[in-house]
Amino acid sequence: MAATPAPARSVLPIVVPGQLTLRTIRGKNGPFTVGRLTTPIGEFAVKDAELEQYPEGKYDGEFVIRYIFAKSYPVAGGARFEVRANLDGMTLNGIEKLSRDEARSFATQEVDPLEEELGAQPAATPAKPARTSKPAKPAPVQASADPLVDTTPFGVDAPTPTMASATGSTEDGDAALFGILWPLGESVKLDSTIDRRTLRAQIARLGELGYTHHYKAQEWSRQAELEAA
Template identity: 45%
Template structure:
């Protein structure tokens, strides 16, 4: 484990699972590829700060008929000082054809839906299926009522122990990677903005 100052360039890539982030960390001891889930919270850019590295190892993947070998570092945490826009040169060091890290974790992507089904099945049953959205046939005059209650229940399942949300929200970056991305997307929809220095989401006043 080593704590070292450096500069982390983060690039956002669109994949079959949606947008995801990859990074390249430049330090005094070398450059390393970063594909940790915690990057998915951040906007594309070039961040400077201190980085706690717990592991450095070789990794590889194949793309367009060629084998790509990279040196990857695993981050435990980071303390960021400032951010600049990503330059074309920075972006060129991070290939847009890089695979989504989710595809490297088949066990987690397979267990996530199963876990969600288990959580749904173990929830307290509602009388007369009040938690179940009414169809047009079930609703009076064929018009379904608003689904705000169901949205709140979905948010409660999505955020788990941090629900209900405070004005400042700090996510657990050790949860399933797909779940973390969904949490980030939902926070944006609810009007939260990431403070990269605090590494927490704050409710915007605008």
């Protein structure tokens, strides 16, 4: 039987009640978030970029599952297989802290979703060096000014928003980082469809600017919102 090029997926989005458990793990690219969704129809791994904004914990609510697919990825000494759910939306009702056992229930060798995405990109063909009378000096590694284009080589840490704006004004750096979201208002809703590295930089910068993420509204705000007991 010929191998199927794309993973099998559910036909239509479905809405199910459940609990989303998020775990924050520190990797070589900084902290990343992995999730586990427990529902009446099964338990699924969730690694959507949207979840990068949410703190570690257990969230009860209703979840719109866009599709379900099988995924395998390499880990040290072998490979791991899991069934993942891709979310098309969610309504969250409450949050609880993870217990020590719940935190330990996640795999100890979780792969950063950013590395999965970068690993899926084809390697660039190296350009032939131009002939010059003097040895050419290597160009410094720089990130693209366009926040939607990631030009940072794999294995090189992306510059923080502060570093990115070091050559110009902070406002210029923030404008380049946030794109059409700039200037920021009192409330900000990030676009999780942009590349994950840029999304993480936006999240870090919002924290530096005094914004707080509210999981019920699913947006960032300058004013802390009191959660209902």
